[in-house]
Amino acid sequence: MMERPVVERRAAALIDHTTAIQAENVHAWFDRLHALRGITMTIPERKVTAVIGPSGCGKSTFLRCLNRMHELVPGARVSGAVLMDGRDIYTPGVDPVQVRRRVGMVFQKPNPFPTMTIYENVAAGLTLAGEGSRKTLDEIVEQSLRAAALWDEVKDRLRKPGTSLSGGQQQRLCIARALAVSPEVLLMDEPASALDPASTLRIEELARDLAKDITIVIVTHNMQQAARVSDFTAFLLDGELVEYGPTNDLFTKPRERRTEDYITGRFG
Numbered sequence: 001m002m003e004r005p006v007v008e009r010r011a012a013a014l015i016d017h018t019t020a021i022q023a024e025n026v027h028a029w030f031d032r033l034h035a036l037r038g039i040t041m042t043i044p045e046r047k048v049t050a051v052i053g054p055s056g057c058g059k060s061t062f063l064r065c066l067n068r069m070h071e072l073v074p075g076a077r078v079s080g081a082v083l084m085d086g087r088d089i090y091t092p093g094v095d096p097v098q099v100r101r102r103v104g105m106v107f108q109k110p111n112p113f114p115t116m117t118i119y120e121n122v123a124a125g126l127t128l129a130g131e132g133s134r135k136t137l138d139e140i141v142e143q144s145l146r147a148a149a150l151w152d153e154v155k156d157r158l159r160k161p162g163t164s165l166s167g168g169q170q171q172r173l174c175i176a177r178a179l180a181v182s183p184e185v186l187l188m189d190e191p192a193s194a195l196d197p198a199s200t201l202r203i204e205e206l207a208r209d210l211a212k213d214i215t216i217v218i219v220t221h222n223m224q225q226a227a228r229v230s231d232f233t234a235f236l237l238d239g240e241l242v243e244y245g246p247t248n249d250l251f252t253k254p255r256e257r258r259t260e261d262y263i264t265g266r267f268g
């Protein structure tokens with residue numbers, strides 16, 4: 001049988017999956033700085049999608065457009081659409097707080113709430129949402145810590161401060177905190193870049209594991225990490241999506257010269 005042309009095969013690889021998020025012609029500005037220039041991209045459900053590209057190309061901005069965090073920056077603006085279940089999260093009347101519950105986020109530097117215990121950190125989102133029942137909280141805290149591969153290390157010290165943990169543990173605590181409100185999508189912005197190699201591998205394993213249940217979008221400047229962890233990879237450059245497809249294709253037979261230059265280390 002004749003092999004299908006690569007472009008068609010890549011499109012098919014995405015179409016075969018259910019869509020978690022569809023970004024359509026997303027532009028973003030910081031005042032007059034035009035940081036994203038029309039990103040259209042389908043993020044498949046329960047897969048790991050990596051976003052790579054040189055520093056300043058718009059990776060973090062793109063993630064923040066997917067859960068309405070970009071607009072929290074004074075002077076920031078977004079246009080285009082970000083569809084979930086066919087509905088644009090930017091439609092007037094959509095509550096950004098609800099969007100951020102459905103689409104959680106973890107950041108480069110672990111940021112547990114400094115005055116809170118491990119338990120309180122994980123429970124924080126639920127407490128805010130008015131979940132009062134102690135039994136439910138206990139259950140969700142345990143579930144979330146288990147899902148974040150941290151339970152065994154902290155189960156006997158849940159009342160200790162979150163900040164008493166190591167960096168890698170703190171990052172898993174932040175992941176547990178994000179998971180506690182049952183997001184459909186978890187955005188991870190260079191989640192391991194502040195961690196040692198062993199902790200980095202644990203976060204990568206965790207990302208793969210979580211993708212059995214939820215959709216993961218992970219920003220990384222580390223191409224080995226993208227190759228190890230993701231099913232699909234998007235390459236951004238100067239606010240544009242240069243190339244997007246199955247990770248293996250993008251790294252072994254990039255379609256664009258600029259992708260090839262980047263992945264072979266010629267710039268960035």
Ligand SMILES: Nc1ncnc2c1ncn2[C@@H]1O[C@H](COP(=O)(O)OP(=O)(O)O)[C@@H](O)[C@H]1O
Nearest residue numbers: 030033035054055056057058059060061062073
């Ligand atoms: N809070 C901000 N205010 C103004 N400009 C910003 C802000 N954050 C990022 N930028 C600019 O937007 C562009 C994209 O940045 P960013 O999304 O952080 O890139 P990346 O995550 O790929 O390194 C860069 O030119 C950056 O300097």
Ligand SMILES: [Mg+2]
Nearest residue numbers: 059060061189
């Ligand atoms: Mg960034």
